Amino acid sequence: MAKRSVSWAKHELYLREELWPVDRGTVTTRMESTIIRALEKHEHLTKIELQKFCNVKRSESGGVGTFVQAWKNLLQGDVVEVVGRTHKNTEKYGLREGF
Numbered sequence: 001m002a003k004r005s006v007s008w009a010k011h012e013l014y015l016r017e018e019l020w021p022v023d024r025g026t027v028t029t030r031m032e033s034t035i036i037r038a039l040e041k042h043e044h045l046t047k048i049e050l051q052k053f054c055n056v057k058r059s060e061s062g063g064v065g066t067f068v069q070a071w072k073n074l075l076q077g078d079v080v081e082v083v084g085r086t087h088k089n090t091e092k093y094g095l096r097e098g099f
Contacts, residue, residue: 027061027062028062028066028069028070030062031054031061031062031067031070032070032074034053034054034055034061034070035050035067035071035080036074036095038054039080039093039094040095041053043094044083044092044093044094045092045093046086046090046091046092047071047090047091047093048090050067050071051064054067078096079096080094080095080096081094081095081096
């Protein structure tokens with residue numbers, strides 16, 4: 001029963017996004033949610049790794065400019081923070097506690 005409920009909810013979300021594309025948000029807001037999902041999944045990533053997981057080079061993603069704008073929005077909104085450094089002294093980012 002739970003599997004059926006989940007599949008029904010996913011189908012309803014798919015229909016809503018197809019019928020009302022404005023509900024998906026702008027390219028920047030979609031990129032912000034992609035960055036957050038990547039950090040939730042992988043916990044700590046460098047900026048280059050984030051760009052790879054967000055498929056910045058794919059044409060429908062909006063490109064590097066969209067990534068930079070979304071990244072700036074997340075930093076200013078205190079959603080993302082520096083959590084450490086790599087052996088090459090590159091900053092690693094993660095989601096702020098309680099987000």
